[in-house]
Amino acid sequence: MGLEEDIENLSARERRVLSALGELGTESSVEDVQEDTGLSQSAVMRAALELEENGFLEIQEKKHRIVSITEEGKSYLEDSLPERKVLETLEEEKYLPIDSIPEKSDLSEGKANISTGWLKKKGWAEIEEKEGTKVLKITDDGQKALEEKAKDELLLGEFEDTENTLWDQIPTDLADEIPNLRSRGLIRVKERVRRGFNLTEKGQDSLNLDLEYTEKVSELSSELLRTGRWREVNLKEYNVTAEVSPVYPGKEHPQRRMIERLRSILLRIGFKEIRGPIVESEFWNFDALFQAQNHPAREIHDTLSLSKPESAKILDENLLKRVKEAHENGVAGSDGWEYDFDEEVSRRPILRSQTTADSVRYLARQPDPPVKVFCIDKVFRRERIDYQHLAEFPQAEGIVMAPELNFRHLLGYLKQILVEMGISKIRFRPGYFPYTEPSVEADGYFPELDEWIELLGAGMFRPELLEPLNIEYPVLAWGIGFSRLAMIRMGIEDMRDLHKNDIDWLNKQPLR
Template sequence: MRVTNTKATAAELTATEKRVLLALKEEKKECDQRSLSEKTGINEDAVMQTAFMLAQKGLCEIKEEKKFYYRLTEEGEEYAGKGLPERRALDFLMDEKEATVEDLKNEFGVRGNIAINWLLKKKWARIEIRERGRSLIPASIVQDGLSSGVDEEILKIVNKGETEREILVSQVKLKEGEINGFLTQLISRNLLETYSSVERKIMLTEAGKEVLSQGISIEEEIAQLTPELLRTGSWKGRKFKRYDVNLPSKETFPAKIHPYQRILDRMRRIFTEMGFTEIKGELVQSAFWNFDALFVPQDHPARDMQDTFYLATRKPIEASEGLIRNVKQMHEHGGSLNSTGWGGEWRKELGEELLLRTHTTAITLSYLASHPEPPVKVFCIDRVYRRETIDATHIPEFDQLEGIVMDRSVTFSNLLGLLATFYKKMGFPSIRFRPGYFPYTEPSVEVEVYMPERGWLELGGAGVFREEVTNPIGVKYPVLAWGLGIGRLAMISLGLTDIRDLYESDMDWLRKARVF
C-alpha cells in the first residue's frame, strides 16, 4: 500500500501500533514476532495482529516462509534402532535360504506380515509354493548383499532429531523431486510425521521510517468506555482508540455436511429411489467370500500379500459344508457345469485366511447366498482396503459402491440401462460402455463418462455373474452386478486433482465448497 500522507497516518496510529513501530526502529533490520513480543511486552499473537494492521497501512512489510519438518513416530524410532522389518526378515532369509510365511510370522510376530509385504514390494524376495507351503525365497538382486535404501537412510537422519526438509534433502543427496516418493512411503507406513511452520519476518517500509522520523509519542488510549469511566468522569481529556467503520466485517460460515459425505448421501438416495435396499457387512472377511466364492483362482495376483491386507489369524469359513464343497469342485473341475474350472487343488486353509475386504462384493455375494430366490435388488456403499502406494489417485482405504439385481428375466441390457440412469442422475449425461474383463462376470463392461476438459474417464466395472459364481451358492437366475469407484467420481464432481484432498481438514476449502 502506498502512503500519501504520513502525518495523517501517524495521527491514526494506536498505542500498540506505535510500540511495534518503535521496536522495529530499534532492530533496524527485519525482526521476527518473538523478538518484537519481548521488546514490546505484547504477546506474540497480538504483535502479529498489529503487524498486519501496520502492513495494511503501508508502514511495514511482512515476509512469510513456510518450512517443513520431519520427525519419527514411536514405530519409526523402533525401526531406526532395530532396522526395518523387511531388512531383518531379509537377513533371516539369507541365513535360512528360504522360509515359509508361517516361519516369518513366528519369527517376527506382529511385524511378520509387514516384513513379508515389503519384501515382496521391494522385490527382495519372491513367493513359491514348496512342500512346506508358501515360501519366500531371496531374490537374485540380494544374493551379493544389499546396501541401505533411501528409506533407511532417512530414518537414520531423522532419528537424530526433528529435521528440516532442506537439510534432509541435502544429507540424503537426492534432488528435491526424487525424495518425495520415499517420504510419502514412510509417512504412509506411519514411521514418519511431517509438520510445517510459517516463519514471518517483519521490517519497516520507507513510509514507516518516515513516520518514525517525524517523531511519535505513546499515549494510552481508551479502547472501551466502561461504566466506571462514566461514573468517575475519568474519560474526560483522555484519548479514545479510533475505529474504522468502513472495514469489512468478519465472514461467517454456517455449518454444512462435508462435500464428500453429500456425494455418498446422494448415491444412496438415487439407488433407494430406484427401489434398492442398502446392506452392510463386516470389514474383516475370509478369503473364501472375498475371493474363492467369486471364482478368483487361489494363485491370482490380487490375492498376494503385496495387494491385500491379511490378518495374522485364520477362522473357519462361515458357510455350510455343502457350499464350501460346491466352491471347491467349481475351482478344481467346473463342478456340474460345462466348465473346466481352474484345475489343481483348491485348498480350504487358504480360504480360511482373514483379510480386510478388498471389495464389497463379498457382502453382496454373501447376501445373495442367503437369499437365492428372486427378486433381489440391493446395494452397498462402504469402505474397502488394498495395499496401494499413496499418491494423487491412490489410497489404501477408500469407498466403493457395489450392487446386484437378481430376477428371472433380467438381461445385460437392463444392467446398462440401470447404470446409465444412475450416472445421469449424478450429473454425467454422456456415458459409454467398453468391453472389459473380470474373473467373476461375463459379459463384462467398463463404464466411462465424458468430461469436456478431460475426455473419457473410466469410473467402474460391471457385468453378469458367471455361472461359476452363482451355481455353487444355489442361485439359478441371472445376477447383474457392478462395482463403482466413488473416489474418482467425487474428485470429478468437486473439481479436485488429488484424492487425498477428500479426507483433508482444509477449512478454507470446506467453507468454499459448493452445496448441491
C-alpha cells in the first residue's frame, strides 16, 4: 500500500492533526495541536494513536515535576517564616525566654514551637539557661541571617507571582531546598506526563500531498436508502484485512477450568459428588484409613494441627473401638501395627490433608453397595512453599464400591478418566499407599515435554480399613492432584504462578 493510499484511508480528524503538526513543527504537544485544530484533547489523542499505528508520527511521553505552593506556604510568603519573625525579635531582645516567644513574636504556641526547632536547625539561635530560665540567644549565623534571606525563603519567593512552576525551572541552588519546604507542607510536588508528537519520515512526506478531506459516510441509514441519496454520497471504504486489537473474553482460571472438566466427566459416567469439612479429626484423616499413629506423615511438618477447638468429636465410639482393634491387633488375618493406639490422638483437630477422609466418612454412613462418589476440594499441608510445593492445593478423590469389583475395574476407570482429560498415552506401574493393596500409580506421556509425568495414585482399600466400617464389598479408590497436571497443560514451571494475579498471562491462556 503506497503513501497516497494510506492518506486516502485517513479520517478527517487524522488529516487535521497531521496538517497541524506540519505547521507547528517538531515536538508539538497535545495542547499545541488542540489549540490549533479546535479538537478536544481526547479527539487529538485518538487521532494521534491511529497516526502512530500507521507510521505517520511517534508519540513521546515526558514526565515533569510540578511544584505548587500550598495555602500555608502562601501565608508564610505574605508574613515570613515563623523562625524569621523570632529572629527579628531576638535582634532587639538579645535574649528571649522560651515561654515569651508567642507573645513577643506575635505567634501562636504551635508556630512558636516550630520556630524554635528551625532556629536551632539553621544555627540561627541556641538555647541557654539564664537565672533558672531557658532562653533563646542569637548566634553569629543568626546575625548574618538578619542581613540576607535564606535559600528556603528565596525558594518560597519564587511563587510570588505564580502558584505552580516546573522543578527544572527553579535555580539549582534553590531546588535543593524543595525537600525541606515540602516536608513542612509549604509546597507540594506532583508528577505530570506531558505528551508530544514527532512526525516520522513518512509523516513529513505526507505534508507534500493533499491532506484535504471530503467527508465520507460510514453507515448506511434508513433515510439514505429510502431517499436514494446513498447513490450520491461518498461511501467510506473498509479494509477488511486490517489487523485489529486482540479481544480477551471473560473466562475461568485455567486450573478451575480443568477442575470443572474432571467434575463433568465424573458426573457423566455416573459418579455423585460429596463434600466434607476442612477442619477434620485425625481419626477420619488417618486412623480410619489404617494409617498408624506413628506413621511419618503424621509428623508436624506434614500436617497442620489446630489449637482450637481443643478436641474433635467422634460420634461413633463403637467405630473408634473397632478401628483401635484393627491398629493394635489386626483384622482379616493381619497382625495390625502392634502398638498402643491412643484415642486422644484420634480426637486431635487438624486441617484436612487429604480428601480420602471425606470418602471414608461417607463409606461409614453408606456401607451397602452400590457406592460411586467423588470429592474435589482443597487440602492443606505444612509444606515449604517453592516452585513445586504449596501449603494449599486442590485434590480429587473417587471411590467405587460394588460386589465382585477387582483391580482390572480400577484400571478401566482410571484409563477412561485420563483419556477424557486429554491424556491419550498412559502407563500403570506398581505403587504403595498405607491404606490400599494392591496399589498403582498412573503416568501420562506429554509429547511437548517428551516426558512421562506421574498423575495419580490409586488402589483397592485394605480389609483393615473396610472391616471396622462393616463394609463387606471391595472398594476401589484413586486420588488426583491438579497442580502438576495444570502446570503441564499451561506450560509453566513454577507452581506459584498458578495463583498470581497476572492478568496478561491469564488473558493469553487458551480456551481449551
